[in-house]
Amino acid sequence: MTDVIDLRSDTVTRPTRAMLDAMASATQGDDARDGDPTVRDLEALAAFRTGKAAALFLPSGTMANLIAVLVHAPRGSEIVMEAGSHTLVSEVGGLSALAGTLPRPLPGRRGAMDYDRLREVIRRPGIGRDRAGTGLIHLETSHNQAGGAVLPLAHLAAVRDLADRHGVPVHIDGARLFNAAVALGVEAAVIAQHADSVCFCLSKGLSAPAGSMLCGREDFIEIARGYRRMLGGGMRQIGALAAAGIVALEQMVDRLADDHATARQLAEGLASLDPALVDPAAVETNLVRVDVSRSPIDAQAWATALASRGIRAGAYGDARQLRLVTHRHVDPAAIERVLEAVRSLLASH
Template sequence: MIDLLSDTVTLPTQEMRQAMFVAEVGDAGYDEDPTLNRLEALAAEMLGKEDAAFLSSGCQGNLAALLAHCPRGHEVIVGDRSDLYDFEAGSVSVVGGLVLHPVPTEADGRLSLDNLRSAIRDKSDYQCAPPGVIVLENPHCQRGGRVLPASYIKEVRELADEHGLPLHLDGARIFNAAIASTKPPAEIAEAFDSIMFSLSKGLAAPFGSMVCGPRPFIDRVKRYRKLLGGGLRQAGFMASAGIVALETMVDRLVEDHRRAKLLAEEIGDIPGIRLESPVIDTNMVFFRLERDGLSVPNFLVALSQRDVRMGTLREGVVRAVLHYLISDDDVDATANAIRSVLQAEPR
C-alpha cells in the first residue's frame, strides 16, 4: 500500500525505536525525566524561544497554548478553514470558556488584514467577547500546504501589536515551511509569541507536539498540561524519539517537497484531474476530479484497489500527502494508478 492519506501515518524510524529502547527515563511527575528535559531544551533552541513543553498531540498543544494566552471569555481569532477550527472539537470553548471567532481563509492560507481587523471586537463594549489571541496556520493544511509569506506575517504581527494581542502559530508542519522557504524555523517563529509544532507528522515520531514561547507562558502551558491529564510519567521514551525526529528528519523534508511537485506534474496532465493550485509549496497535492459520474468516494475506492490510499478533507477535493515512506517509484506508481482509474471508469 502506498499510503498518501496523511503524514500522520508515518511510522517511527528504526533509529527512533533504538533510541526508545535505550532511553534514560525518570518520573516526569517529579520533573525527573532527563530525556524529556533534553527534548524541551532542544525544541526551544531550534525555534529560538526561551522554553518549550512537550504535549501529547497537536490538539493538546494548541489547546494548552490558547488557554495559557487567554483568560475566560476572550475570543480566539482563527481561520475558518484551519485545522484548529475544524478538527479540534471546539476544545478551547469547552475546556476554557473561550469563544472561537473564525475569519475567512484566503486561497493561499492567509487571513486578510481587513478581515482580521473587523474580527477584533471593541474590548470596551460589554456586549462583546474581548479579543484574546490571533492564530495563524503555516504551512496551511487545508489550503494545500501553502506557506505564508514573511511580509504577510509581519503585517499581522503589527496588527496584533496595535491591539496588544498575542499571536500564536499553529505550525504543525513548521519545518516544512522552513525548508520550503530555506529559512531556519526560528526566523519564522520570531514574529509569534508562541508556536505549536508536531513531532509525529513529517518528522515521524510516534506522537506528540511541542509548544515554544517565553518561560512564564510555558509554565502556564505545563500547568494546563497537567490539568488536561497530559502529564506523562516516564515521558522519556517519547521524548527520545522526538529528539531523533528533530535531529534526523528535518533536512530530508526537502525530498517530500520535491516528490509532491513531481506528483503534481505527473498527474496535472491527466485528463479528468484538475490541481487545486499550480503552486506546491510543501508536501501536499490537492486536486479535483473532472469526470462526470466519478465521485471522490468511488475514486478513492478504485485507487485503493490499486494499492494507493488518499483521502479527502472537504467535499470534492482529493488530498495526497508525501512523507518519508514514499519513494520516487511510489510517486510514479501513484500517477499510474490514477491514470488506470480514470481509464477504467466509464466516461
C-alpha cells in the same frame, strides 16, 4: 505482493532505525513527577530551534493548540483565526467547550486570513462595551486545509505588528512548522519570531511515533505545564518518546525537502493526466489537494478505486477533494505507481 502506498497522512510515518536505537537506550524518569532528563533535552532543543525561551512536550498538536488558547486568552474572548484552521474544523471545538472562548473565523487566501478583515475585527483584550475583546490571533503554517500552503513572512510580520498595536498575543499552529521553514528556506525561528507561542508536531513528517512541542516564554510554559496536568497530558516514562523526538529534530528536518519534491512530482504528473485535477503551482510542501469535482465519480469512490490498486488516499471537502500527503515512505518510484493507477482509473470511467 507490492507494498501499499499510504498517502492519507504524514502521521503514518514509522520511526527510523536511529529513533528505535535511541529509544532503546533512553532514560526512564517519571516526567509527570520529577522530570525526565531526555524530555528536558528535547524541550531545550525545541526551544532553541524555535527561538523561544522554553518548551513543553505534549501528547498531541490538538492539546498544544488548546493549551495555547487556555494560557493566552481569557474566557469569553475571541480567537481570531482563518476559517479553515485545523483548530476550528478538526479539534472538536475544544477552544469553546474547554477554553470558553469564541472563534471568530475570517476568510482567507491560501491559509492567510484576510488582513483587512483582521484589522476590522481586532479589539483590545478584555470585555468590550458590546463585544468580547480579542484574546488571541491564531495562525496556521503550513496550512492543512489550504493544501499545505505556507504563510508568507510578510503576512506574519504584518499580523504581528497589528497584534502588537492592540496588545493581542499571537499563536502559530505549526503542526508542520518545519515543512513551512524548509519551503521558505529559513530556520523555524524566523517564522516563530512573529508569534508569542508556536507548536509543532514530531509525529508527522518528522517520523517520531508521537508527540508535539509547545514553545514560548518561560512564564507561558510554566502555566502551560499546569494546564497539561489539568488535561491529563502529564506522561510518565516518556524518555523513549523524547529520545525519538530529538532524533526527529536533529536528523529529519532537512529531508522534508524530499517530500516536497515527491508532492510536486505527483502534482505535475496528475496535472498532465488531467489539468482539472490539480494546479502544481499551488503545491508548496507535502500536501496535494486533488479536485475531483469534475470527475464522473466522487472523492470517496476515487479513494475506494485507488485502494483496490494498493493506494490509500483521504476523501475530503463534501466528496469533491482527495488529500494526498507525501512522506518518508513515498519515493519517486511510488509516485510513478500512483500516477499509473490514476491513469488506469481515468481510463475506466
